[in-house]
Amino acid sequence: MKNKVLIVDDSLTIRQVVAEALEAGGFETLDASDGDEALLKLRQRADISLVMCDINMPEMSGLDLVAKVRRLGSNVQFVMLTTEGKPELMERARGLGVKGWMLKPVKPHLLAGAVRSLIGEAPSGSSALSSSPSGIPGTRRRPTPSPTRTQ
Amino acid sequence: MTSQAVSSVFAAYKLPLHEVPKPRDGGKSLAARAKDAGLEPPTVGARIAFFGAKIHGEFMLASTFDAIATTRPALPGAPLTQSAASQILIRDWTGELANQILGHLKNQSRRVALSFETRTPIPLSGQAVELMTPKAPGSQVVLFRTGRGGLAFCFDAFCHTDLDLRMAAAADDGNDGTLTLL
Numbered sequence: 175m176k177n178k179v180l181i182v183d184d185s186l187t188i189r190q191v192v193a194e195a196l197e198a199g200g201f202e203t204l205d206a207s208d209g210d211e212a213l214l215k216l217r218q219r220a221d222i223s224l225v226m227c228d229i230n231m232p233e234m235s236g237l238d239l240v241a242k243v244r245r246l247g248s249n250v251q252f253v254m255l256t257t258e259g260k261p262e263l264m265e266r267a268r269g270l271g272v273k274g275w276m277l278k279p280v281k282p283h284l285l286a287g288a289v290r291s292l293i294g295e296a297p298s299g300s301s302a303l304s305s306s307p308s309g310i311p312g313t314r315r316r317p318t319p320s321p322t323r324t325q
Numbered sequence: 326m327t328s329q330a331v332s333s334v335f336a337a338y339k340l341p342l343h344e345v346p347k348p349r350d351g352g353k354s355l356a357a358r359a360k361d362a363g364l365e366p367p368t369v370g371a372r373i374a375f376f377g378a379k380i381h382g383e384f385m386l387a388s389t390f391d392a393i394a395t396t397r398p399a400l401p402g403a404p405l406t407q408s409a410a411s412q413i414l415i416r417d418w419t420g421e422l423a424n425q426i427l428g429h430l431k432n433q434s435r436r437v438a439l440s441f442e443t444r445t446p447i448p449l450s451g452q453a454v455e456l457m458t459p460k461a462p463g464s465q466v467v468l469f470r471t472g473r474g475g476l477a478f479c480f481d482a483f484c485h486t487d488l489d490l491r492m493a494a495a496a497d498d499g500n501d502g503t504l505t506l507l
Contacts, residue, residue: 184445185421187414191398230424232445253504257428260435268507278425279337281502282398288504314505 176202177293178221182212182236183228183255191280192226192255199286209234209242216243222250223293224273229256229263237263240270251292255280327465327480330429334422337501338396342469342476354458355387355466355477362468364475365389369415370454371423375431375482377441382464382482384430384443385457386423389474393419412450420446430480 179201181192186207193203204219206212208231216222225243229236240252253274254267264275273292328344335342345362356367367387374383390412394405397418405411424446431441449457457479459466464481 185417185424187397187418187421230443230445257425257431259428259432260440264505264507272507275505275507276503277501277505278428279334279501280398281337284502284504291504314500314503 176200177223177289178202178204178219179289180212180215180219180222180225181205181227182207182209182225182231182239184208184231185228188228188255188278188280191282192285195280195282195285196226196289199290201286201289208232209236209239212239213242213246216248216250217246224251224253224289226253226255226276226289229254229258237266237270237272240267240272244270253289253292326430326433327478328467330426330433331467331469331476331478333429333501334425335396338398340392340396340471340473342471345468345470345475347466347468354456355385355479356455356457358466359387359468359475359477362475364468364470364477367454367475367477368450369393369419370449370457371420371446372449372457373420373423373427373446374444375427375441377439379439379485380441380482381485382461382480384423384427385459385477385479385481386419386426387454387457387477388419390415392471392474392476393422395471395473396422416448416450420448426478 179196181189181203183189184207189205193205196203204215206215227236227239236254236256243250249271252272253276254272255276255278257278259277267275274288276288332342359367368389370385370387372383372385375381390407393415405414427443431443434441459479459481461481461483463484464479466477466479469476
């Protein structure tokens with residue numbers, strides 16, 4: 175059975191590009207244009223393996239969506255696909271159990287491998303990624319923040 | 326800074342850009358500036374408001390259907406034409422392109438401790454594009470020629486303090502499109 179990925183982005187083009195790349199890589203995709211539609215689809219489908227989600231969307235931000243999903247008791251995996259690179263946002267995402275962060279522009283040839291690496295290494299329902307394999311194409315570790323200096 | 330952010334994003338979509346000299350500005354619209362520079366009149370565009378403690382304003386993109394269509398990732402199905410359905414797709418993609426460029430500007434700006442938030446893009450077409458006019462005294466307008474039409478961009482920023490935005494421009498770290506494990 176194919177793994178299912180929910181793509182959440184207010185841009186139709188991004189949803190189409192990501193879906194095309196993931197389907198070519200052997201995934202089944204669903205999409206949602208905003209957070210409310212995403213919540214509905216997550217409630218309807220318990221078999222979604224991963225959510226690939228934009229951050230800046232009208233009405234509900236991607237991170238607010240993750241927070242709502244967590245409050246509903248779901249541990250579905252999230253990857254944020256965004257133009258945002260703010261460390262504070264990445265930290266908030268990490269705290270919500272988000273697995274990965276991809277900066278736009280999208281590189282379609284890297285998408286399926288990146289999703290496969292996440293779904294493959296952590297079964298659905300697990301939380302923090304503690305032992306990711308190295309050497310996955312298009313994948314990097316988040317740089318470790320420098321230790322805080324005390325005066 | 327604007328020029329560098331635009332070039333970074335368009336490089337990802339494999340559309341070579343050639344910056345054209347800016348005509349002397351007289352507070353004119355982006356469409357008038359494009360015309361003065363010998364570019365085709367823009368027909369599609371997008372604007373995104375941004376705001377922060379030290380800066381606020383709008384980012385604007387104005388271009389032609391063909392230039393934007395060239396950058397839209399190839400997808401199965403009929404090629405884009407001037408049909409109403411294609412116009413909707415191009416408006417959507419214009420907004421997303423503007424969003425990605427402003428995202429680059431936002432990430433670059435953090436290098437000079439400048440932080441701002443952005444609204445969602447407002448795609449435009451027709452007369453609304455002709456009326457796009459920078460308002461800030463120090464707005465940065467950049468114009469490009471492509472093989473498929475012109476592109477005009479404006480970082481229309483009101484700075485609340487002395488900021489040298491040029492300092493923020495730097496080479497990309499090459500992380501676009503790669504997965505960062507959190």
